Structure formats: C-alpha cells, structure tokens
Amino acid sequence: MSDALFQNSYYIGNNFNCILYGVELVLYTMTMQRLLKHKSRRTRPDIFFMFFSTINLLLITIYVAVESVFGEEMWIVNASFPGGDSAYLQQYAAVWYQTMGTTASVALNLLSDGLMIYRCFVVWSDIRVVIIPCILYLATLALGIVELYTSGAPAGNFFSGLAAQLGVSYYATSIGLNIIATSIITGRIIYVGRVSRRSLGAENSQAYFSVAAIIVESALPYSLSGFAFLVSYGLNSEISILFLSFYVMFTCVSPQMLVLRVVEGRAWKRNQASDTVTTTFAFTSYLPTEGSFAAEDSGIHVHLESAQKRDVSLEDVEKRTQQGSSHRGL
Template sequence: MSSLFQNSYYLAINFNAILYGVELVLYGMTMNALVKNRKKWTRTDKFYMWFSTALLFLITIYMSTEAVFGEEMWIVHQDTPGGPIQFLIDNADIWYQTMGTTASVILNLFSDALLIYRMYVVWTSYYVIMFPCFLYVATIGLGIIELYASGKPNADFFVGTAAQLGVAYYTTTISLNIIATGVICGRLMYLGRALEAARNTQGRGKGVVRYTGTLSIVIESALPYSMAGFAFLVAYGIESDISILFGALYGMFTCVSPQLIVLRVVTGQGWTKDQTAQSVSALEFENLGTSRSAAATTAIETAAQSEGTSTMDHKSIGSAHDMV
C-alpha cells in the first residue's frame, strides 16, 4: 500500500461524509412526504418507509467503520512500528471492518432488488427480469463467500484470495447494475416518445411529461450507481491503490440512488405500472392512426392514377385528402 492509497482513503472518508449528508436530506424528505399522507398509507408506503430506514441504518454502519478505521490508523496508532500502512496490514480483518463490509453487501442486495423491481415496473414482464434474477442469486452466494474470505484471520480485502473473490463478486453485482440501468434507460426513452406523441397529437399525456425527462431517466435507472460501480470494478480489478476511493463512491451511491427512486415514488413522480400502461396504449394508438393514414393515402393515390376510368373526380379526391 502506497501513499496514494492513504490519500485515496482520506478522500474516500470525506466523500463518504458529504454523500452521507445528502442521504440524510433525502431520507428526511422521504419521511416528510410519507408522514404528510399517513392517513392514506398503503402497504407500499409502509414498505418504502422501512426500506428507507434500513438503507440509512446500513450506510451509517458502513461509513462509520471506515471513518473509525481511518482515525485508528492515522491518529490513535500513528506510532505503530511500520506506520499507518503496517497498521492497515495487521488489522485489515478487524471485526468492525468485517461488519462494515457485511453492511455494504446487504445494502447492495437491497439496492439490486429494488432495481430488478423497477425493471419489472417499466416492462411489466417477468421474462425481462429472469436473467437479472439469476445474477442476483449468484451475488448472494458470492457475497457470503467474499465476506468469509475477507473476514477470516490475516485476510485482506485488497490482497490475495479475498481480492480474487471480490473481483468475482463485484463483477457479478455490477454487471447486474449495468444491465438494469441499460434496460430501464432504453425502456423509458422508448415509452417517453410514445407519451410525447400522444401529447402532441391528442392532448394526452400532459400530466406525465415529468416522467420522461433526462433527470427522471437518470434517477429511475440509478445511473450514478452503475457508473461508480464500473469505475470501482476497473480500479479494483487492476489492483490500483485508488480503488478505495471509487469503492467509497460506489458504496454511498448504493444507498443514495435507491433513496432517490423511493423519494420520487412517494412524492408521485416515480414511474409506475399505470404510466407504463398509458404509454403502451398511447404507442398503440399512434401506430393505429399512422396505419389508417397510410392506408387512406394509398387509396387516394390509386384513385388518382385511375382517374380516367374512375367515377371519383377531382373534388372527391380533394375531400378524401381533407378527411385524412
């Protein structure tokens, strides 16, 4: 471990603190929205309340253990023979670091489960989520193995067998993140065009334009979560000392991105099955209208070509054009 690792670790702790503050604000806004409508609570609202609280609890454990380890390494045990780096090597398997890693893995499982559910919401098809569900089951097994390998005596999360298993685990879970993000982004852009077409042609869809903007797609697809995960996976895979920084960002977005989705849902701005059904209906309506218009135009052109022998005169052709 070099000085670059120590600098990256220091920056990671600071970014953890900043993003933890963001999470506290988002959690407060979510709870405020739920409390205001407590007389109309549904089972879904109660689930999101407990889900948000669990996210906050787990991310608190994760960022606290990282901060405490930094304090122990740089301040409390600064005079350890070999310096902070030797302290890190000797105590990488300390119990509270294992607890922090466990909280991170559980948080990852929560976030991935929400992403899979959001994939189902925008597609309303079980076939779309079959492969992500397979990856999800694989992450559970790999996550348990990784926790054992990194938490046993003399183990190090960044070195040896634990690091190799870590690459397998993070490759699987981040692949799931990227697939889910891509599928949700593509679906929302596709449905967004249908809503926009309905709004322009029939005046429908005006109330759901807020669901199709760039910001809504970024939040709904958890794009920051996947991007941070990809950056961490690359750095971790090549055993770069900067991986600890990207790992911290990935860990925090594991909480922040799902919390943003929950906030949009409880405030009535998140994509729902109703919006999906409305978008599909609008798209079918648009396609039906296009087909009818194309058929009428073809009939008119055929009639015009046979003008000499047809009973349709120029006036009737003009009327047909007006009808289209």
C-alpha cells in the same frame, strides 16, 4: 503505485462519505415527511418504503462510521505503529468492526439490487425481462457470503490475497447486474419517451421522460460508480478505495432518490408505458353543415388521442367503429 496514493485515496474517500451521507440524510428526511404526512391513507407500499429507507440509512451509517473509526485508528491513535500506516492496515484489515462494515455494504448492495430488479419489472410489466437479473442476484448473494467469510477471516485482507480475487468475482457479478438493470430501464424510458412526444407533445411528457427522470429511475450514478470501482479494483490500483467509497454511498443514495420520486407520485407505475404508447381512435360522424369539416365519402372524423388523456376501452372503439360502418351503410 505507492502506499501514499492508497492512504490519500482512503482519506479523500472518507471525506466524500461524509458529504454523501449528508445528502442521504436530507433525502431520507424528505421521504419520511411525505410518508408520515397522511397516516389515514397510508398503504402497504408506503410501509415498505418506510422500512426500506430506514434500513438503508442504518446500513450506510454503519459503513460510514466504520471507515471513519478505522481511519482515525490508523492515522492518529496508532500513528507510531511499527511499519507505518501500511503495516497497520495489513495487521488489522480483518478487525471485527471492519467485517461489520463490509457486511453492511454487502447487505445494502443486495437491497438496492432487489429494488432495481423490481423497477425493471415495473417499467416493462413483463416477468421475462427480470429472469437474467434474478439469476445474477442469486449469484451475488452466494458470492457475497463467501467474500465476507474470506475477508473477515484471521489475516484476511479485502484488498489482497484470496479475498481480493473473490471480491473481483463478487463485484463483477453485482455491478454487471446493475449495468443490465440500468440499460433495461433506460432503454425502455427512451423508447417510450420518443413515442409519447409524438402523441402527447414534449411539454406533457417532460415529467416522465426528462434527463433527470432517466438518471433517477435507472439509478445511473450507482452503475457508473460501480463500473469505475470494478475496473480499478480488478487492476489492483490503490485508488480503488476512493471509487469504493463512491460506489457504496451511491448504493444508498440512488435508491433513496428513486424511493423519494415514488412517494411523490412522479415515478413510473405498472403498465404506464403501455398506457402511454397505446393510442385510440374515436370515430364520430359529422353532417356537412356550415363551419364544420366533413369527409366527402365516409363522413368519419378521426381523432387520435393518447390513452392517458381519454379513457376509451377497446370495446368502446369497436362499438364506435360498428356505428360508423352502419352510418356509412345508411
């Protein structure tokens, strides 16, 4: 691969950074408008999402600014640097503000992964599901610190040498966590969606089980862009800088889309899957009168309804079952 391919990929990546940063600003504004709308009814999760969204925006702003400034320094301010753009990149890849940008991207990655692990727990309501993601999260934290040290050291380079080798391990662990979390969430949503369509109908279950809902809930763009970057980065391809831009930007945009969906009340909540799948049987006795339907032997009419539409506890079902049995005995 030629150095020209890397420079063009870097330039295109910076342009996409600006585009996706604008998307992030819109999502952030919509989120804060909804969170600030009802001050008297603000809950603890609302405060958390306010801080989470603001920190995300701050970190992605640092990353976008750093990449833009470095590009300006490399292509415009130091256009006549001895050896050209590649020599400037090799000389100043570990400049302090580049290290700051890498630190912002690693911190952003940790925040987003933490949110993904939490959403896995919300969708499944089972702590056992997040054991492996939590182990990978701790490994990502440790490798991220080492990666920052090696890439920020004098003469360090994110795309070559020891920093690049450690970077493959770091991103493989982090993106592996993304893919596992996305698969866990997507699989659960698809399974519950199929069950709910049989009981609720396609129209009533559309809000939680549509394609858009699956993409947002599972942060699918985040995982797909990470996988594309990991492959190109592992192959030491010059185009990896372009996929890195997509990956870092979706590290911010995808979680922000999920947060917006949560504050709008359209995201999954705890125990929603079990409430949707669980069905209840209401047993009611009917006398064989004109215009009504009655069972010849048992006299029981069975209604199958979802737990979302009727709040019938298991104790109520048992009582109604016993009443039905007593009627049959009479």
